[in-house]
Amino acid sequence: MTTPSNPAPLRLGIAGLGTVGAGVIKIIERTNELLAARAGRPLEIVAVSARSRDKDRGVDLSPYGWEDDPVALAKRDDIDIFVELMGGSDGPAKAATEAALARGIHVVTANKAMLAHHGQALAETAEKTGASLRFEAAVAGGIPVVKALTEGLAGNRITRVMGVMNGTCNYILTRMESAGLPYDQVFDEANKLGYLEADPTLDVGGIDAGHKLSLLAAIGFGTQVAFDQMQLEGIERISIDDINQAADMGYRIKLLGVAQRTENGIEQRMMPCLVPATSPLGQLENATNMVVIEGDSVGQIVLRGAGAGEGPTASAVLGDIIDIARGIRLPAFGQPIARLEKAVAAQSAAPAPYYLRTALEDKPGALAKVATVLGEAGVSINRMRQYGHDSDAAPVLIVTHPCSRSAIDAALAALPATGVVAVDPVALRIEEV
Amino acid sequence: MTTPSNPAPLRLGIAGLGTVGAGVIKIIERTNELLAARAGRPLEIVAVSARSRDKDRGVDLSPYGWEDDPVALAKRDDIDIFVELMGGSDGPAKAATEAALARGIHVVTANKAMLAHHGQALAETAEKTGASLRFEAAVAGGIPVVKALTEGLAGNRITRVMGVMNGTCNYILTRMESAGLPYDQVFDEANKLGYLEADPTLDVGGIDAGHKLSLLAAIGFGTQVAFDQMQLEGIERISIDDINQAADMGYRIKLLGVAQRTENGIEQRMMPCLVPATSPLGQLENATNMVVIEGDSVGQIVLRGAGAGEGPTASAVLGDIIDIARGIRLPAFGQPIARLEKAVAAQSAAPAPYYLRTALEDKPGALAKVATVLGEAGVSINRMRQYGHDSDAAPVLIVTHPCSRSAIDAALAALPATGVVAVDPVALRIEEV
Numbered sequence: 001m002t003t004p005s006n007p008a009p010l011r012l013g014i015a016g017l018g019t020v021g022a023g024v025i026k027i028i029e030r031t032n033e034l035l036a037a038r039a040g041r042p043l044e045i046v047a048v049s050a051r052s053r054d055k056d057r058g059v060d061l062s063p064y065g066w067e068d069d070p071v072a073l074a075k076r077d078d079i080d081i082f083v084e085l086m087g088g089s090d091g092p093a094k095a096a097t098e099a100a101l102a103r104g105i106h107v108v109t110a111n112k113a114m115l116a117h118h119g120q121a122l123a124e125t126a127e128k129t130g131a132s133l134r135f136e137a138a139v140a141g142g143i144p145v146v147k148a149l150t151e152g153l154a155g156n157r158i159t160r161v162m163g164v165m166n167g168t169c170n171y172i173l174t175r176m177e178s179a180g181l182p183y184d185q186v187f188d189e190a191n192k193l194g195y196l197e198a199d200p201t202l203d204v205g206g207i208d209a210g211h212k213l214s215l216l217a218a219i220g221f222g223t224q225v226a227f228d229q230m231q232l233e234g235i236e237r238i239s240i241d242d243i244n245q246a247a248d249m250g251y252r253i254k255l256l257g258v259a260q261r262t263e264n265g266i267e268q269r270m271m272p273c274l275v276p277a278t279s280p281l282g283q284l285e286n287a288t289n290m291v292v293i294e295g296d297s298v299g300q301i302v303l304r305g306a307g308a309g310e311g312p313t314a315s316a317v318l319g320d321i322i323d324i325a326r327g328i329r330l331p332a333f334g335q336p337i338a339r340l341e342k343a344v345a346a347q348s349a350a351p352a353p354y355y356l357r358t359a360l361e362d363k364p365g366a367l368a369k370v371a372t373v374l375g376e377a378g379v380s381i382n383r384m385r386q387y388g389h390d391s392d393a394a395p396v397l398i399v400t401h402p403c404s405r406s407a408i409d410a411a412l413a414a415l416p417a418t419g420v421v422a423v424d425p426v427a428l429r430i431e432e433v
Numbered sequence: 434m435t436t437p438s439n440p441a442p443l444r445l446g447i448a449g450l451g452t453v454g455a456g457v458i459k460i461i462e463r464t465n466e467l468l469a470a471r472a473g474r475p476l477e478i479v480a481v482s483a484r485s486r487d488k489d490r491g492v493d494l495s496p497y498g499w500e501d502d503p504v505a506l507a508k509r510d511d512i513d514i515f516v517e518l519m520g521g522s523d524g525p526a527k528a529a530t531e532a533a534l535a536r537g538i539h540v541v542t543a544n545k546a547m548l549a550h551h552g553q554a555l556a557e558t559a560e561k562t563g564a565s566l567r568f569e570a571a572v573a574g575g576i577p578v579v580k581a582l583t584e585g586l587a588g589n590r591i592t593r594v595m596g597v598m599n600g601t602c603n604y605i606l607t608r609m610e611s612a613g614l615p616y617d618q619v620f621d622e623a624n625k626l627g628y629l630e631a632d633p634t635l636d637v638g639g640i641d642a643g644h645k646l647s648l649l650a651a652i653g654f655g656t657q658v659a660f661d662q663m664q665l666e667g668i669e670r671i672s673i674d675d676i677n678q679a680a681d682m683g684y685r686i687k688l689l690g691v692a693q694r695t696e697n698g699i700e701q702r703m704m705p706c707l708v709p710a711t712s713p714l715g716q717l718e719n720a721t722n723m724v725v726i727e728g729d730s731v732g733q734i735v736l737r738g739a740g741a742g743e744g745p746t747a748s749a750v751l752g753d754i755i756d757i758a759r760g761i762r763l764p765a766f767g768q769p770i771a772r773l774e775k776a777v778a779a780q781s782a783a784p785a786p787y788y789l790r791t792a793l794e795d796k797p798g799a800l801a802k803v804a805t806v807l808g809e810a811g812v813s814i815n816r817m818r819q820y821g822h823d824s825d826a827a828p829v830l831i832v833t834h835p836c837s838r839s840a841i842d843a844a845l846a847a848l849p850a851t852g853v854v855a856v857d858p859v860a861l862r863i864e865e866v
Contacts, residue, residue, distance in 0.1 A: 023730070027588055027730055031588075031590060034590065034655070035587075035588065037655070037768045037769065037772045038587045038767055038768055039587070040769075136585065142586075142730070142731035142732065142734065143734060144580075144581045144584070144585025144586060144734070147577075147580060147581070147584060147585045148577045148580070148581065148585075151577070151580060151584075151752060151755070151756060151761075152569065152577025152580045152581075152749075152752045153575075153577060153748060153752065154468075154471045154472070154751065154752055154755040154756075155460055155464075155468065155747070155748045155749075155750070155751025155752055155754075155755060156748055156751075157464060157467065222467070222470070280713070280737070295748065296464075296744075297456070297460055297575070297744040297745065297747055297748040297751070298575035298738065298739065298744060298745050298748035298749075299575065299738065299739045299744060299745055300738060300739075301575065301576060301577070301736070301737070301738040302735075302736070302737040302738065303734070303735070303736055303737075304713070304734070304735040304736075304737075305731065305732065305733065305734040305735065306731065306732045306733075311729070311730035311731060311732060312730065312731050312732055314588070314730055315586060315588045315589055315728065315730040315731035316585075316588075316731075317588070318587065318588025318589075318730070319584060319585045319586060319587055319588055321588075322584070322587040322588060323584060323587075326761075326762075326763060327760070327761075327762065328584075328759075328760075328761050329759075329760065330759060334471055335470045335471055336470070336473075339470045
């Protein structure tokens, strides 16, 4: 704990100078003395790498070395940590991360896509060389949830991890509700505000949030990252009608991730759900993130904060850097590689009530035909409403009693044959969280 | 990161076998293999100490050594961590903690009173000998807030820490509201349920929560623990009328702690306040705790969970133990002792609106006299209500415009001289959190 009076600086190489990378540099420049006191040694930015050296990022890069190639940066002999803030599951980010870890250089990254796809292999390399692979910034921005799960709650058998972890989707859904605007219009707004990834499917398709959840599931359950087992649905088909009708019933629609240990395996899903409007998850506004962790001893812990943005994400990156400066060394997923089991995907999610929305053609007996198909699939109806309408098709809303997803899927598959369904049905799980 | 195939066990001596101590033993017995995988080495309980060896605690103590004297336990050569779960700011807890730290033995404790009063001296001893002094369980039970503040958010200048951190007080206040019961009756209920400390003033006087806040303030602001600078008020004078009238105005009353860095020093207060009923703090029910941390980069982080009880508190103790097993070594308050500044108490809290409740005698001009006194003290009235009444005194409720606490105190001091005040006034700060 006693540190020498002139401890060696911790030398950083930062690859990727978008908002987060520039944010990290700004924080280090602004509060270096405080950071050094906490870290036990000064932080020193040795060199940086990005696509363009000349772009104005609000920071002066002249004090730092420059590498055009991030892999060359990762291979420099004069850095202790390679800070990977480029993004992308493969390509330069992965090549540079591999190069650093293979040499025993610590890596701090915000790259959920890379970790969801290659986390296991990267953690193996890190374990072999004794390097740290840290990724607080990859999950829920500034919320220190990776640390809470890996360290603070390490005395628990984790039973469930839930969360709203894509700020863009939550912004779109809450903005649709508050402004009464359709999905496409709010999507365009979000795009203009720069809230969407270059490939928007990553956000609105639930992929980005799914990446994050897969990392938390691996840590929590002691399993290998199994993003390929994630049940994924995006928010693209959520209409303003769905939002309003959910609100009428006391619910709000959230892109909700749930990972839980069940008797027949690990269940992982990221999909729009109805949650009670008065619950903490239901009340989450705009781009805020929330993660709920449940353990056998601690009960339920809820963490809320900004899920993205320069400051919050840079805060998470700095937390990892300071940990490494302090000498904290942990396995990437909290346990040695050999202890991480292959995740067995649960055959089916626990039964739940479902919200179904469709529209029926104006034909005699249409509603009865739908009810019959549902009954034959084993789906029991709790509430059903047909709305008045100007068009040829009558909007219909059904809330089921708890049933399995497979029963819902069977019903959805059988509905077209009735010849009365005018609109592809939307089925959303209702989670009483 | 690679661990030897048969790493040496981490040897524990546990002093204090109340619900938390017994809970720690149960968790270690139940999940030892998982804990060992996470910790990198097995946890081994070597010996325990408590007042009585024979009391039934639901755990078999026969596998463990026994010490009547916790100081003797702290001095044993065969322990690596002394786990202090006895409580009490002085006496055996302090003597044993000092003995362990002086010998370089790590200490994990849940003892907020001891740390609020002696944390600085104990941290100095720990720094000298290289021992760790860890206290996650001392603040907000199972919520990993010490870790979040010390490590996860170490990249931030912390600007404010707030929280509801005494579950018993929150239970009493929410139970008064939900059941419509007076303070004394709910206090007795809580006592029968075992929710109160042996000295209930620690809970309802705000002292216990104040202890916790003083520790978070020290970590957040890099100052020496300054519990003596905490402005403390308890909940003893909160009436069911206050709760109902606050609710009428859209507020709930919470024992709220606020520690913030201001231009003229560190402000620390723990007192009942009105907070918006729809805010996360306002919605906190029963014994749940919530801590809000604000930093210059991360913005606002909110943490919620069980603030007490066997499982949650034991979870926090295990988190600290596993950290030490993993080789994590940090200064007790996140920075070396020499860096911790003496806290300068802010002269006055930021102005805020206040809620005033009193009762006036049925005399002509009574209300005018009170209004005059308030005006002379510099307190401007926003809203004032006099209620219908059966008794001789008329209940009066006043909401002020934002003003300083000293103006309120001046007004309160001048009120008796009006000769019309029948009930000692209650003044509560309104926090728009």
